[in-house]
Each structure stands twice: as structure tokens, then as C-alpha cells.
Amino acid sequence: MAEAVTAERLRIARELHDVVAHSIGIIAIQAGVGSRVIQTRPAEAREALRAIETTSRETLSGLRRTLVSLRRAERGATASEPSPLAPSPGLADVERLAAATADAGVRVDVRRGGEQRPVPTDIDLSAYRIVQESLTNVVRHAATERCRVAIDYRDGELLVEVVDDGRGTTGDGSAHGFGIIGMRERVGLVGGRLTAGPRPEGGFRVAARLPLPAPAPATVAVVAR
CATH class of the missing domain: 1.20.5 (Single alpha-helices involved in coiled-coils or other helix-helix interfaces)
Structure with a gap:
């Protein structure tokens, strides 16, 4: 308990x-x-x-x-x-999140790849929060006007990546702020993996790999003769 x-x-x-x-x-x-x-x-x-x-x-x-x-x-x-309240946000809300971030001065290019399909609620929320926290760090710390979000639906996993060309730190010079700790906890709870850190060419990259169930096989209708 x-x-x-x-x-x-x-x-x-x-x-x-x-x-x-x-x-x-x-x-x-x-x-x-x-x-x-x-x-x-x-x-x-x-x-x-x-x-x-x-x-x-x-x-x-x-x-x-x-x-x-x-x-x-x-x-x-x-x-x-x-729950008596509206459902939690998910990947369907990423474009709205990008628009709010653009209002704050950072343009967000969102790219979706792979076979888009419904994902479990916990994965959906975790993916959204990872994008949200990453964009928060870009706005607060990166000193850049643009970043990229990639959401790729792959066999057995969902890849969520946020990349910017800014200063390359989370603000305190490390990858150990509470926000990134929270992202690691979220990813770990659903059995995924997270990498976060400065890029060699400049800027910062957050990438999460979250497990996905295999898509349901397509059904073929059988017509009686």
C-alpha cells in the first residue's frame, strides 16, 4: 500500500x-x-x-x-x-502545443511518420508530456527561434524526438533538471528508453522510445458462394 x-x-x-x-x-x-x-x-x-x-x-x-x-x-x-473531467492530452494535441510555443517565440516544425494508429493511453500521455517538457526547455533555455518535433510510429515502438539548434543545455549546464528526471521516470514506467543531451553539432536533443503493441492484423471478408 x-x-x-x-x-x-x-x-x-x-x-x-x-x-x-x-x-x-x-x-x-x-x-x-x-x-x-x-x-x-x-x-x-x-x-x-x-x-x-x-x-x-x-x-x-x-x-x-x-x-x-x-x-x-x-x-x-x-x-x-x-473521471468527471475531460481526458488527458495526447499526441493528437501536439500541433496545438506547437502553436502555443510559436506564440512564445519558438517556431515548431512537427513531422509524423510511419503508420499512425491509436496508442495506449499511458503511452499517449507520456509522449505528449515529453514533447511538452522538451518545448518548455527550448523556450526557457535554448535561445533559439526554431525547433523540430518528430513522431515516428514503428514496429513495436513509438519514437518521439525533439531537437533544437540552441545553446545545448537545460539551463543549469546539465541534463539533471527536475523536468528531465520526470521524463526519465515516465519513460521508465512504460518500459521505454530516453536519451537527452547536447548535440555535437550544437543544440539539444531529447529522444524517447516507447513500446507499442503490434497493430491488429487486417481482416479479410469471406464471401459465401
Whole structure:
């Protein structure tokens, strides 16, 4: 029981970090933009305020999901019980995440490859959070205006990669910030592998390999003669 409680608390800590760190970073950047241009470029300032409002609402929704999870854990609810809130984000939301990151000043090129198919919920959420945390680090630390996200559906695994051409560190000169620790925990819990570090040619790369079940075989209809 104690191990289960500890595991649930770690999961909630990861969710809180991923939701709050990304959103506060975006809000801080947009607030700075708005304050600098409010007199000279009011239309741009309005766009910054719009981005702040959108990000704030999404953050509140994510925090509510996390608080509901915490209350459910406290009363011993099972994972199979339906949640009253909207489902957690997943790979289908990556383009929306890229648009929010672009609003913060970093253009994100998203590429999807392989045979796209539904993936298990835990893999879907983990992949999304890895992209989210990686983009947060690019916005906060990389000092670049562009990065790339690749999502490849392969036989038996999903490859998620985020690459930038910036400074090549997470901000403290290492790959041991809490965000990357959280990514490693997420990947480990689903039996995957994560690499994160500076690239020899410059910039930073995060790559996660997450296990996928084999796609269901195609069925062939048999017509009676």
C-alpha cells in the first residue's frame, strides 16, 4: 500500500510540474512581450493577452484533473473509475502545443511518420508530456527561434524526438533538471528508453522510445458462394 501511495504521489508531482512549468513559462514570456509593445504595437499586445488567457484556461483544466486524481487516490478509487473531467492530452494535441510555443517565440516544425494508429493511453500521455517538457526547455533555455518535433510510429515502438539548434543545455549546464528526471521516470514506467543531451553539432536533443503493441492484423471478408 505504501509503495502504491508513493508511486501515485510521484505521478501527481510529474503532472503538476509538466502542467505548471510549461504554462508559467509561456505566460511569463507573453506578459513580457505585451508590456514591451502595449504602447507602440497594441495589436501585438492583444495577441499576447489572448495567448495568456488561453494558456491560463488550459492550465486550470490540467490542475483540476490533477487535483481530482489526488482526491481519488486519497479515497482509494480505482483507475478504472470514470473521471468527471475531460481526458488527458495526447499526441493528437501536439500541433496545438506547437502553436502555443510559436506564440512564445519558438517556431515548431512537427513531422509524423510511419503508420499512425491509436496508442495506449499511458503511452499517449507520456509522449505528449515529453514533447511538452522538451518545448518548455527550448523556450526557457535554448535561445533559439526554431525547433523540430518528430513522431515516428514503428514496429513495436513509438519514437518521439525533439531537437533544437540552441545553446545545448537545460539551463543549469546539465541534463539533471527536475523536468528531465520526470521524463526519465515516465519513460521508465512504460518500459521505454530516453536519451537527452547536447548535440555535437550544437543544440539539444531529447529522444524517447516507447513500446507499442503490434497493430491488429487486417481482416479479410469471406464471401459465401
